[in-house]
Amino acid sequence: MRSADPTALWDTIRLGLSKQLPEASFKEWIAPCAPVKVEDGTLWIQVPSAAAKLWIEQQLPEEFNDALAQGGLADLQLVFQVSGVSPAEPKAAPRKGESGSHPALEAPTASSFPYLFNRYTLDRFVVGPGSQLAFAAAKAVVDSYGKAATPLSMNPLFIYGGAGLGKTHLMVGIGKGLLARNPRLRVAYLKVDNFFNELTVAIKAKNTEPMRKKYQQNDVLLLDDVQTLGKMERTQEEIFYILEYLLQHGKQIVLTSDKPPQRLEGCHERLITRFKWGLTADIQPPDFETRIAILKKKLEDADFKNVPPIPDDVLTFIAHKAKGSVRDLEGFLTRVIFQASLIGIPPTLEVAHAAFQGQSGEEPTAAIPPERIYRMTAETFNLPFADLMKKRSRQQAVLLPRQVAMYLAREIASAPFTDIGRSFSMHHSTVMNAIDSVRERMKRDPEFHRMVQALLNSIH
Ligand SMILES: Nc1ncnc2c1ncn2[C@@H]1O[C@H](COP(=O)(O)OP(=O)(O)OP(=O)(O)O)[C@@H](O)[C@H]1O
Structure with missing residues (x-):
């Protein structure tokens, strides 16, 4: 029989978490939490702030699920409750089988998933x-x-x-x-x-x-x-x-x-x-446009409903800095919101810069110079660099590599269209069309997508 003592249950979960999380994360997010009560197979846990709740629910679902599974508590549901907010309020306890904000997709059943996976639809x-x-x-x-x-x-x-x-x-x-x-x-x-x-x-x-x-x-x-x-x-x-x-x-x-x-x-x-x-x-990792779309979708989540609007330049900054895993992308967004809420100001670009430094422990990395990107593209396509950059070159063999080079300059170095155009002696609208055509082809042609992605990774 499972213990009905909230402290004993929380201790088991904490132990599992302590094995998975770096010490600093454990101290920051888990140590300040406290068990409240167990009721109907649900353990209520008090967290110090709405931002901490957001972080835990967005960033640590797998760690919690593993800790539950390893502690023999796989069927225990968890509810994170912000200190000072009455448990009966805003969201009722999501008990096993109860759905989250998208009821149509979260069917009540004996097979339902952990509460922390509610968002995975x-x-x-x-x-x-x-x-x-x-x-x-x-x-x-x-x-x-x-x-x-x-x-x-x-x-x-x-x-x-x-x-x-x-x-x-x-x-x-x-x-x-x-x-x-x-x-x-x-x-x-x-x-x-x-x-x-x-x-x-x-x-x-x-x-x-x-x-x-x-x-x-x-x-x-x-x-x-x-x-x-x-x-x-x-x-x-x-x-x-x-x-x-x-x-x-x-x-x-x-x-x-x-x-x-x-x-x-x-x-x-x-x-x-x-x-x-x-x-x-x-x-494969999402491209810049998809990263922006992911961030926007994320902000539609019920958990973000009380968050002040995030300006587009902040989203662009986040999407440019977090290029690999979506978990990191989401983590970065959550950290920006968290830091803004700690200081009590809106999530501005300055907050995003500070959050980035806090997360990576370093200054924002210097952009990779577009010329390096062009050189590596030429190399990959086995072309002399000068041919790739040649003014008004219409040679068929050079067209595609040029388009790819422009796409990568935008994707990796966030180079302005006008700058890319200058490098290739083209109008910026032609550059925009070229980049769009690469994106389109990547959607249609998995081989091409893989090749561009591999080049992108190698430049990184
Ligand atoms: N295309 C996407 N759209 C929306 N959210 C996404 C997308 N890809 C990943 N995520 C979110 O990113 C986070 C990490 O995703 P997930 O845990 O599924 O990754 P994974 O590939 O299983 O990682 P790992 O191999 O490390 O377990 C989750 O919060 C998930 O909702």
Whole structure:
């Protein structure tokens, strides 16, 4: 039986968090929290400010979920309550199965997800050129589920990409989308690490059969972070049997990983073969426009409703500085809001600069000079630099590299259109058209998208 003592429960969660978070983060965000009460499977936790609540809910959902899972508290719901705000007020306790601000997508069911994953719905996922295929596949899994013509090739759906790019969000979004259509579906979300821990306990008790059965009963299995399977021999074996069974019974499987199946080290070939059976879709970092769209979408969240409007120049600054993971992008936005609220001023560009320094511990990095970008582009396309830059060159072989170079100058160095135009002896409207055509092609042509992204990464 689980303890009903809020302090004991909070201690377990704190312990799990202390193992995952850097000491400074733990001190800043977790130490000031205090347990309040346990009621109907929900632990109420007091946080010192609305901004701290925002930070915890936006930035630490996975850490909390892991801490709960590792403490054997996977079904405990958490509610963060700001000191001085009565618990009965503004949002009622989101109990298991209760929906957040998008009720249509958060079906009440025994399979519902942790409260902290409320935001992970498909309608809140912003699609960009780098995530088009993965998103289309996610939607297709939801739309075609249970239909006679379910494309076999979508099962399993294997989503891979770098850290913080939205793999878990998409995966959970699939689960929620399916549950919204059929609340009776049994959907299990599971991180490989947590499966490993559960299995270790079962092995010690010499009783692994119930666990295997439990997972084989699902209609949909969402398995997160399969790259960690590497050295887990026994876990691989168990997962293999579970997947095999589910696939044979036509159940849907979604997997995420930071690398494609063929690059999973230490994984048995038979498991890799299963992973590759269906569709493999990657997620690449969002481009500048998508980053802006993500920030704007984020600000529509109910959690941000009392936040003062963020000026466009601040959003542009944030989107230029946080180019990799979306988690960092969101973290930066939240930090700007947090710092502004601490000082009690609107979130201006100065606050954003200060937040950036606070976060990175350094001055904003000097922009990469556009000329370096042009040189590297020429090199990649095997062109002499002078040819790339040649005035009014209409040579077909040079057109595309020039367009790519302009796109990268804008994307990486935020170079003004007029400056780029000057470098290539072009009117700035021609530069804008060239950059648009690169963006368009990136959306249409995954190969081209990969090539440009690789070049972008190498310049960074
Ligand atoms: N395209 C997107 N649109 C909206 N939000 C996004 C998008 N991509 C990521 N996010 C948000 O970024 C955060 C990190 O995403 P998520 O946890 O899904 O990343 P991940 O790829 O699973 O990372 P990791 O591999 O580190 O677990 C979440 O808050 C998620 O909602």
